[in-house]
Amino acid sequence: MSDNKKSPLYVTSEIGKLKTVLLHRPGKEVENLTPDLMGRLLFDDIPYLKVAQEEHNYFAKTLKENGVEVLYLEELASEAIQEKEVRERFIEDFLDEANVDGEGLRQALRKYLSDFKNEELIQKAMEGIRKKELSNVKMKSLADLADNDYPFVVDPMPNLYFTRDPFATIGTGITLNHMRTETRNRETIFAKYIFENHPRFKDKNIPIWFNRDETSSLEGGDELVLSDKVIAVGISERTDAISVEKLARNIFKDGQTFETILAFNIPKKRAFMHLDTVFTMVDYDKFTIHPEIEGPLTVYSITKGDNGEINIKEENAILEDILKKYLGLSNVTLIRCAGGDPIDSSREQWNDGSNTLAIAPGEVVVYARNYVTNKILQEHGIKTHIIPGSELSRGRGGPRCMSMPLVREDI
Numbered sequence: 001m002s003d004n005k006k007s008p009l010y011v012t013s014e015i016g017k018l019k020t021v022l023l024h025r026p027g028k029e030v031e032n033l034t035p036d037l038m039g040r041l042l043f044d045d046i047p048y049l050k051v052a053q054e055e056h057n058y059f060a061k062t063l064k065e066n067g068v069e070v071l072y073l074e075e076l077a078s079e080a081i082q083e084k085e086v087r088e089r090f091i092e093d094f095l096d097e098a099n100v101d102g103e104g105l106r107q108a109l110r111k112y113l114s115d116f117k118n119e120e121l122i123q124k125a126m127e128g129i130r131k132k133e134l135s136n137v138k139m140k141s142l143a144d145l146a147d148n149d150y151p152f153v154v155d156p157m158p159n160l161y162f163t164r165d166p167f168a169t170i171g172t173g174i175t176l177n178h179m180r181t182e183t184r185n186r187e188t189i190f191a192k193y194i195f196e197n198h199p200r201f202k203d204k205n206i207p208i209w210f211n212r213d214e215t216s217s218l219e220g221g222d223e224l225v226l227s228d229k230v231i232a233v234g235i236s237e238r239t240d241a242i243s244v245e246k247l248a249r250n251i252f253k254d255g256q257t258f259e260t261i262l263a264f265n266i267p268k269k270r271a272f273m274h275l276d277t278v279f280t281m282v283d284y285d286k287f288t289i290h291p292e293i294e295g296p297l298t299v300y301s302i303t304k305g306d307n308g309e310i311n312i313k314e315e316n317a318i319l320e321d322i323l324k325k326y327l328g329l330s331n332v333t334l335i336r337c338a339g340g341d342p343i344d345s346s347r348e349q350w351n352d353g354s355n356t357l358a359i360a361p362g363e364v365v366v367y368a369r370n371y372v373t374n375k376i377l378q379e380h381g382i383k384t385h386i387i388p389g390s391e392l393s394r395g396r397g398g399p400r401c402m403s404m405p406l407v408r409e410d411i
């Protein structure tokens with residue numbers, strides 16, 4: 001893919017030197033969480049925003065100090081809606097996807113949002129709209145008069161700081177994902193507008209391997225680019241097996257270098273919602289793994305067949321051997337979360353002990369609180385960039401979940 005190096009997107013591994021990454025600093029959307037909403041909005045607790053932002057700034061600073069260009073979702077999204085016609089379309093799509101029904105309420109919201117500058121409009125779209133914000137705008141909706149105890153007219157999107165999930169960079173293209181839950185599916189609108197309208201990406205012929213109008217779900221936390229030939233995808237609580245097959249068919253057709261997708265069938269449970277919560281790549285031949293998935297794990301290989309067909313096979317070997325075979329390695333080390341101790345590993349995995357973000361081969365960003373696993377990573381020669389994550393981890397995501405690489409160097 002070397003002639004593609006000018007592409008605004010270029011990711012051929014999980015570990016190549018990270019050049020450009022997309023983040024979102026958590027904002028007021030997190031302060032619109034209430035205990036009643038937590039379950040539906042996929043949080044287990046309410047982060048203290050001030051501290052979460054400080055922790056996030058430290059994360060961004062760590063990346064910048066290591067030569068990474070940090071882009072923010074909120075900035076790209078507001079730059080993408082500069083043209084009046086695009087901004088208007090964005091508002092209509094946003095209202096549709098927020099299930100704002102009834103012309104009276106829509107008119108009230110259009111009026112309310114018309115005063116916001118682009119940056120404020122994006123922030124507002126992210127943070128949600130409380131009913132009481134509309135008290136000055138005359139409303140003619142019967143629904144509003146009748147259903148008066150629900151405090152929002154538009155729900156917040158508190159998971160936006162997990163930029164890993166709504167879309168994923170693979171090669172020079174993306175999957176623009178269809179998410180399992182409504183709350184996260186709404187987040188994909190920002191990526192849609194960015195890739196279609198932002199000058200950095202528009203008219204750059206960015207291939208889309210999977211689109212958000214699909215009916216089956218695929219989430220970025222399940223998509224790992226192991227090399228320029230091999231992609232791993234989790235079949236998980238969030239990603240359907242059929243989505244992996246669709247991705248394979250599209251990506252193999254497109255003349256990219258990818259030849260194999262390894263589908264990891266992992267237990268469907270909250271703590272392991274994506275493959276990257278239990279398995280990440282930290283070096284050419286080293287991976288973190290949560291020991292609890294090793295027993296139940298089944299891996300299927302999907303390879304390019306003749307005439308646009310694909311071959312699907314269940315792999316019978318142990319994970320080390322499967323990785324050795326497809327990545328052409330003579331040795332593979334699996335580094336177990338907290339060394340495999342049943343208590344320490346489940347505690348640290350819950351707070352993303354296995355969820356590392358590689359910024360170069362053998363160099364990863366990790367949360368300080370997972371000190372048992374971090375020490376074991378260091379003993380394996382991995383350089384750890386340690387960041388605080390006491391508040392950030394309450395959303396059940398770690399450094400890999402909080403970042404979407406746009407460009408990495410080849411390995």
Ligand SMILES: NC(=[NH2+])NCCC[C@H](N)C(=O)O
Nearest residue numbers: 042162221274395396397401
């Ligand atoms: N790539 C990841 N593992 N992301 C974690 C996302 C956490 C988020 N609260 C969710 O449940 O969707």
